[in-house]
Amino acid sequence: MRKWAKGVGILTLGILLSACGSNNNNDMESEQKSEGASSMSKSSPVTVQLMDSKGKQAGTATLEQAAEGVKVKVEAKGLTPGKHGIHFHENGVCEVPIFESAGKHFNTMKKQHGFENPKGPHVGDLKNITADQSGKASGDLMSSLVTLQEGKDNSLLKEGGTALVVHAQADDYKTDPSGNSGDRILCGVIKK
Template sequence: MKKWARSVGILSLGILLSACSSNNNMKSDPKSEGASSMSKSSPITVQLMNSHGQKAGIATLEQAAEGVKVKVEAKGLAPGKHGIHFHENGVCEVPKFESAGKHFNTTKKLHGFENPKGPHVGDLKNITADQSGNASADLMSSLVTLQEGKDNSLLKEGGTALVVHAQADDYKTDPSGNSGDRILCGVIKK
C-alpha cells in the first residue's frame, strides 16, 4: 500500500512538473512572440510644412485592424474646414507642393465619399481649424495600409504625402473636392 501511494505521489508530481514545463515553453516560444510583434507596426511620424518650408504641424500614422489611424496637429491655417488627402508622391517642394502629385488613387476611382464613382483611396474627412488657426483631428482610413508590398500601401517605393488644402473638401467633385490650394505638406516614408 505504501509503495502504491508513493508511486501515485511521484506520478502526480511528474504530471505537475510536466504541465509547468510545457506552460513555460509556450511563453518563451520565439515563434509566438515574433508573430504578435510583427503584426504591430511602429507609428509613422509625418512633419508638416507650410508653403515657406516652415514647420506647421505633425501627423502620426498607425496601422490598426480597420485601416490606418491618422492623428493630425496643424497650425497656421485659416479658421474653418480644410480638405486633407494622401497624395501619390513622397515629395513636398515649396511653395505649391505640386510635386506631391495627384491624390493617391490605386483603384482608379473618382474623388469623393459622396461620388457614386468614388472615392480615391487617398480621400480623408475634412479637418477643422479653430479661430487661432490650429487644427487637431483623429481620422481613420480603411482604404490604405502601412503594410509594405500592398497596392494601397502609403509606404510604397518613393513614399506618399499628406496634404492639407486651403478650403473644405465637398466630398464629390473630381479631382480634389474643390478644396483649393495645397497649403501644408508632409512626406510619408518609413
C-alpha cells in the same frame, strides 16, 4: 485477461499520442496567430512633419497601422479658421511653395474623388479637419483604404513614399478630382 489488458494499454497509448499530437498542432497554430498579431501591432508609428508654403514647420501627423486601417492623428497650425480638405497624395515629395510635386491623390483603385461620389472614393481621401480661431487644427482620422504594410498596392510606404497634403478649403466629398478643396497649403512626406 492479459489480452484485454494489452489491448487497453495499446488503446490508451494511442489516445494519449493522438491527444499530444493535436495539442502540439493547436500550440503551433496559436503561436502562428500570435506572431501575426504581434507583427501587426509591433509596426512603429510613422511621424510626418508638415510644412507650410515657405518650408516652415506647421505641425505633425502620426500614422499608425490598426486592424481596420491606418489611424491618422493630425496637429496643424497656421490655417485659416474653418474646415480644410486633407488627402494622401501619390508622391513622397513636398516642394514649396505650391506642393505640386506631391502629384495627384493616391488612387490605386482608379476611382473618382469623394466619399459621396458614386464612382469614388480615392484611397487617399480623408475626412476634413477643422481649424479653430487661432488657426490650429487637431484631428483623429481613420482610413480603411490604405495600409502601412510595405509591398501592398495601397501602401503609403511604397517606393518613393507618399505625401499628406492639407488644402485651403473644405472638401465637398463629391467633386472630382479634389473635392473643390483649393490650394495645397501644408505638405508632409510619408516615408519609413
